[in-house]
Every structure is written in structure tokens, then in C-alpha cells.
Amino acid sequence: MLAVQKPVQVPNPLSVPSNAPEHCPGTESELAGKADACNGCANQEICASSTPKGPDPALPFIRERMNSVKRKILVLSGKGGVGKSTFTAQLGWAFAADEQLQTGIMDVDICGPSIPTILGIASEQVHSSSSGWSPVYVQDNLGVMSVGFMLPSSRDAIMWRGPKKNGLIAQFLKDVDWGDLDYLVIDTPPGTSDEHLSVVQYLKESGIDGAVLVTTPQEVALQDVRREIDFCRKVGIRVLGLVENMSGFVCPGCKTESQIFRPSTGGAERLARETGVELLGKVPLDPRIGKSADYGVSFLDEYPESPASTAYLDIIERLKEILGDP
Amino acid sequence: MAVQETPVSRRLRSVKHIIIVCSGKGGVGKSSVSAQLALSLHASSPTARVGILDVDLTGPSIPRMLGLDGHGVHQSSDGWVPVYADARGAGEPRLSCMSVGFLLKKKGDSVVWRGPKKNAMIRQFLSDVRWGELDYLVIDTPPGTSDEHLSLLEHLAPVHSRLSAIIVTTPQAVALLDAMKCLSFTRAVTLPVLGLIENMSGYVCPCCGEISNVFSTGGGEEMARREGLRFLGSMPIDTELVTLLDAAESNEPDTASTAEVDRDESLKARSFELLQRYQKTSSAKLFTDIAAKVIQTLSSVEQTTAAISV
Numbered sequence: 182m183l184a185v186q187k188p189v190q191v192p193n194p195l196s197v198p199s200n201a202p203e204h205c206p207g208t209e210s211e212l213a214g215k216a217d218a219c220n221g222c223a224n225q226e227i228c229a230s231s232t233p234k235g236p237d238p239a240l241p242f243i244r245e246r247m248n249s250v251k252r253k254i255l256v257l258s259g260k261g262g263v264g265k266s267t268f269t270a271q272l273g274w275a276f277a278a279d280e281q282l283q284t285g286i287m288d289v290d291i292c293g294p295s296i297p298t299i300l301g302i303a304s305e306q307v308h309s310s311s312s313g314w315s316p317v318y319v320q321d322n323l324g325v326m327s328v329g330f331m332l333p334s335s336r337d338a339i340m341w342r343g344p345k346k347n348g349l350i351a352q353f354l355k356d357v358d359w360g361d362l363d364y365l366v367i368d369t370p371p372g373t374s375d376e377h378l379s380v381v382q383y384l385k386e387s388g389i390d391g392a393v394l395v396t397t398p399q400e401v402a403l404q405d406v407r408r409e410i411d412f413c414r415k416v417g418i419r420v421l422g423l424v425e426n427m428s429g430f431v432c433p434g435c436k437t438e439s440q441i442f443r444p445s446t447g448g449a450e451r452l453a454r455e456t457g458v459e460l461l462g463k464v465p466l467d468p469r470i471g472k473s474a475d476y477g478v479s480f481l482d483e484y485p486e487s488p489a490s491t492a493y494l495d496i497i498e499r500l501k502e503i504l505g506d507p
Numbered sequence: 508m509a510v511q512e513t514p515v516s517r518r519l520r521s522v523k524h525i526i527i528v529c530s531g532k533g534g535v536g537k538s539s540v541s542a543q544l545a546l547s548l549h550a551s552s553p554t555a556r557v558g559i560l561d562v563d564l565t566g567p568s569i570p571r572m573l574g575l576d577g578h579g580v581h582q583s584s585d586g587w588v589p590v591y592a593d594a595r596g597a598g599e600p601r602l603s604c605m606s607v608g609f610l611l612k613k614k615g616d617s618v619v620w621r622g623p624k625k626n627a628m629i630r631q632f633l634s635d636v637r638w639g640e641l642d643y644l645v646i647d648t649p650p651g652t653s654d655e656h657l658s659l660l661e662h663l664a665p666v667h668s669r670l671s672a673i674i675v676t677t678p679q680a681v682a683l684l685d686a687m688k689c690l691s692f693t694r695a696v697t698l699p700v701l702g703l704i705e706n707m708s709g710y711v712c713p714c715c716g717e718i719s720n721v722f723s724t725g726g727g728e729e730m731a732r733r734e735g736l737r738f739l740g741s742m743p744i745d746t747e748l749v750t751l752l753d754a755a756e757s758n759e760p761d762t763a764s765t766a767e768v769d770r771d772e773s774l775k776a777r778s779f780e781l782l783q784r785y786q787k788t789s790s791a792k793l794f795t796d797i798a799a800k801v802i803q804t805l806s807s808v809e810q811t812t813a814a815i816s817v
Contacts, residue, residue, distance in 0.1 A: 262682075293531045343654055371534075371565075375654070401568045404568070408617035443746065
């Protein structure tokens with residue numbers, strides 16, 4: 182007999198009330214329900230009751246959903262604008278080039294979702310069915326979920342504090358009907374904060390296969406990547422490797438290569454040596470990458486002859502090797 | 508409008524203008540624009556006092572850009588003493604800086620904080636730092652429209668009439684989309700926007716001089732026109748500036764060094780030099796215009812908000 186589940190409503194992010202008190206100590210804290218900030222909070226009694234705090238009720242559902250996902254890869258970088266989303270998209274496209282593989286991309290950058298634009302599906306919407314929210318499909322074997330699909334207009338800003346972002350991330354993991362996936366690539370916002378902690382916590386039981394760190398050659402970006410490596414070690418995620426993006430620029434006029442973002446401190450290479458993290462490869466800056474992202478087409482398919490395409494493909498090949506996939 | 512007295516408003520009473528630099532997208536140059544704005548405002552008058560506050564807690568870049576990596580914050584009876592970028596300059600130091608980067612023991616340390624802790628840190632930055640008299644306080648923000656921004660606006664509510672924002676974007680569609688979100692945010696919280704800066708607009712090949720639009724071009728100006736914002740200017744990619752703000756020539760200060768005093772001295776000497784070296788870059792000239800526009804717009808924007816609040 183088929184168990185009919187109640188369909189889960191797709192939330193309208195703008196209508197959710199922001200009712201967690203500002204100085205909420207966190208539900209797992211010892212002070213939960215007892216701190217000054219808890220006075221007046223609707224959930225104060227639940228937090229204050231001395232019953233032992235159970236694990237997040239979402240966890241068993243997440244575990245069940247994630248059972249059918251073989252590999253979960255995080256794309257991280259401390260700094261913004263270094264090409265996380267672009268790399269995620271290329272990775273998704275490259276995995277999906279193999280028709281036998283099912284790939285999913287999950288965009289947990291709640292405040293600045295770029296994945297829908299980069300994949301050319303910005304105007305799509307999420308539909309809900311009895312088995313959960315259906316991801317938006319770029320092609321038959323590449324499903325995508327992002328908060329960008331839930332906003333009434335692309336100009337709407339999501340002004341959320343942490344707890345609400347966490348709630349949505351949990352829903353992305355438990356309510357999305359991913360189906361059987363070979364790869365789930367998770368694109369994250371810059372930094373090391375709520376979104377990152379939540380993804381890691383929610384996926385702890387099902388296991389994350391590893392993280393790819395994206396950086397640019399400047400010290401300002403590398404500094405943030407060092408923090409990200411520190412973060413991965415603190416929370417126990419394996420670092421699969423480092424990708425240096427925007428590494429050198431070939432002038433289309435005279436074909437001379439110059440360094441826009443100069444590796445003043447030895448670039449990713451030296452960082453990789455210092456921290457014992459593998460450098461997966463360097464992707465040169467090609468103006469066509471940005472353009473492809475703006476138009477939502479696959480750079481790898483459009484310009485297979487570009488040195489950047491070769492670099493991307495080599496990196497992805499190496500990644501598969503590290504993961505032990507054929 | 509009855510303005511409530513809070514520790515933040517008490518502390519910021521002596522600050523004339525507060526400029527928040529924001530952008531929805533990361534890596535578009537918020538920190539470099541903040542640093543340049545602070546330097547240009549500092550240079551705009553021989554007496555201008557400028558403060559720069561970095562509220563990007565999980566990825567502070569301002570210390571590196573101002574060549575202040577490795578400095579620490581000192582306590583005084585009157586609160587935290589900011590780090591002065593021009594401590595070695597002639598006369599009184601006029602460029603103060605505060606960032607979570609100064610509070611970290613090692614630069615590789617990560618700050619893995621959820622919202623409530625970030626909120627508390629921001630409140631401390633606003634209420635506990637001894638800025639003294641300031642003409643301008645430039646606040647560099649992290650990407651997005653989340654905890655940091657909401658906290659900032661909440662704590663700054665008592666001084667709302669002195670607040671304004673600058674939006675930074677690059678010309679790509681992806682960045683403009685996020686800049687749009689940022690603009691929606693400023694409208695939602697009634698934060699007056701001084702204008703829009705388009706960063707990374709074109710790159711001049713050092714070899715043949717050809718201009719390549721690495722991240723396309725013109726998008727910022729177009730957006731400013733469509734949204735009725737003032738377009739403050741576009742900044743091409745300037746490798747000289749990238750190198751300068753990335754502090755290429757500096758030797759990494761050894762954090763375990765015992766010769767603390769020597770190190771401090773050399774750091775100070777270098778960072779004051781930064782001002783002079785910055786003024787030699789081509790960006791500095793462009794930015795002088797932008798700073799002039801900012802100063803001019805500031806007075807008119809604040810007059811209007813003052814009129815409204817009365």
C-alpha cells in the first residue's frame with residue numbers, strides 16, 4: 182500500500198514572521214529559556230523545561246532523504262565573489278554530462294542566491310507534490326534547489342537572521358524530493374556562519390564526502406581561505422582540495438598573460454603547501470566565464486577550447502579520482 | 508521623534524556622518540572601496556577625522572588592506588582604543604580602524620559564530636570603541652542582507668539621521684541582481700543611499716593598453732539610472748591598487764616575535780606610507796572625485812532626512 186504523505190507547502194519567504202528574540206542563546210544552550218532575552222518568547226517554556234533536549238526533530242527525515250544521495254560535496258570559500266557559484270555550476274554540468282549520473286545542486290546562499298541565474302533558470306518556480314518540493318531541472322539529470330525560486334521577484338531581498346535561514350536549509354534537506362542522486366553539490370555563502378554550521382550539523386549523520394575550497398590568488402582572499410580550512414578542521418570535514426580561480430588573465434588583444442589579482446604571498450600554491458591541502462588546479466580568468474554566467478549557459482559547452490575549460494575539466498577529473506569514482 | 512539614549516548613541520554622539528558600504532554580492536570590492544573612501548576622506552581636508560569599522564566578522568579584510576595586520580586592540584578606561592593607521596604621521600592620528608581581525612590571536616583562526624554572537628560583537632564595536640571626535644565613520648559590511656546588517660541598523664537606530672549608505676557592485680548581471688536586493692534592503696529600512704559605485708569595470712592590459720571588460724561594463728550606471736540613484740563613478744581594475752591593498756611588499760609580521768616594539772614601529776611606518784602610495788595610484792584620482800561627490804551628497808541627504816524626522 183502506498184503511504185500518502187501530506188504535501189509540504191512551499192513557504193513564501195517574505196511572509197514568515199521573524200519572531201526569534203534577538204539575543205536568543207540558542208535552543209541547545211544551557212541558558213535556553215532562562216536567559217533575559219527569553220522573556221516573552223513564545224517558545225520559552227519549551228526551552229526552559231528540564232526535559233533533556235532531544236536532537237533536532239528534522240534529523241531523522243534528513244537522514245532518510247539523504248540515504249539516496251551517494252556523494253555530498255560542499256563548495257566553500259571564506260571570501261565572496263571568488264567563483265564558488267560558478268565553480269559549483271560547472272561542476273554540476275560536468276557531472277551531468279554523463280547521462281548515467283544524477284546530479285543535484287543545492288544553493289544555501291539565502292541572501293544572495295546566484296545559482297538560478299548562472300544556470301539560466303532564474304524565472305522558474307518550485308512545485309510541491311506529495312513527495313516533497315520538486316527541484317527545478319536544468320536537464321533531465323541535473324536538479325537544482327535555491328531560495329531564488331521562491332521569491333516573487335528577483336529584486337526582493339531576504340532579510341533574515343540565522344534561525345530562519347537554518348530552518349530553510351533544514352527544509353531544503355528534508356522536504357526536497359531529490360530522488361536518487363549520485364552527486365549533491367552544495368553551494369554556500371561566503372564566511373563561516375549560520376548556513377555553514379547548519380549544513381554541517383544537519384548532514385553530520387549522513388556524512389559529507391568533503392569540501393572544495395575556492396580562492397583567488399590575493400592574500401586578502403587566502404586569509405579567508407585559511408579561516409575556512411580552520412573551520413573544516415574544527416567541524417571535521419575533509420578538505421578535498423583547493424581551486425585557485427581568476428589566476429592570470431590573457432589579454433584578448435595581445436595574448437600576453439598578466440596577473441590581475443597578483444599572488445603577493447605565493448598564491449594558493451604556497452597556502453596548499455603550508456596547510457597540506459591539495460591544490461586541485463588553477464583556472465585562468467576568462468571574460469567569457471562571467472558572460473556565460475550572466476546568460477545562464479554552460480561555459481564548458483560553449484567554449485570547450487578555452488584554457489579555463491581545460492582547467493575546470495582537469496580539476497573535476499581529479500576530484501572524481503580523489504572521491505574514488507570512475 | 509523621541510530619540511532614546513543608548514550606549515551606542517552616547518558613544519557615537521561625537522561622530523558627524525556614518526556611511527555604510529554595502530553590496531549584496533561578495534568580492535565586488537566593498538572593503539577596498541571602504542578603505543579607499545576612508546583614505547580619500549582623510550585626504551579631503553587636513554583636519555578630517557575618519558574612522559573605519561569592519562563588521563565583516565567571519566572574513567575581516569580591512570586590517571590587511573590598511574597594512575594593519577598583526578596589530579592588537581588595547582583597553583583603556585574609556586573603552587577599546589582603535590588602531591590608528593597613520594599613527595606615525597605628523598600631528599595627531601586621524602584615521603582610526605576597528606575590526607574583529609585585531610582580536611584574533613592567529614590570522615588563520617576562524618570566527619565560527621551564529622547570529623546572536625555576531626550581534627553582540629557589533630553592539631560592542633559600536634558602543635565600546637573610543638572613536639573620539641570623528642567627521643566620518645565608514646562601516647564596511649559583509650555580503651548579504653542578514654544578521655550583521657540587521658544588527659547594525661538596529662543598534663544605529665538612535666543615530667538614524669546621520670546614517671547613509673553606498674552600494675558597490677560590479678557590472679555583471681549576477682552582481683547587479685544582488686545589488687538590487689541590497690537596494691531593496693536599504694529601502695525597507697529607510698536608509699538613504701548616497702549612490703552607487705561600479706567597481707572592476709574594465710581592465711587595462713599592461714602590455715598593449717587594450718581595455719578588456721573582464722566583468723563586462725556599464726551595468727552599474729544603467730542600474731543607477733533605472734532606480735533613480737546617483738551614480739558615483741566607475742572604477743577600473745587597477746592592479747597597482749590590488750597589489751597595494753594586498754600589501755605585496757610587506758614582510759609578514761611574525762606574531763611570535765619578541766621584539767614587539769620594533770615590529771610595531773615598522774608596521775606603523777609602512778602603513779603611513781600607504782597613504783602616500785595610495786595617492787600615486789590612478790584609482791586615487793578617480794576616487795577623489797567620488798569622495799567629493801559623497802561629501803556633497805551627504806549634506807543634502809542629511810538635510811532631507813532631518814527635515815523628515817522633524
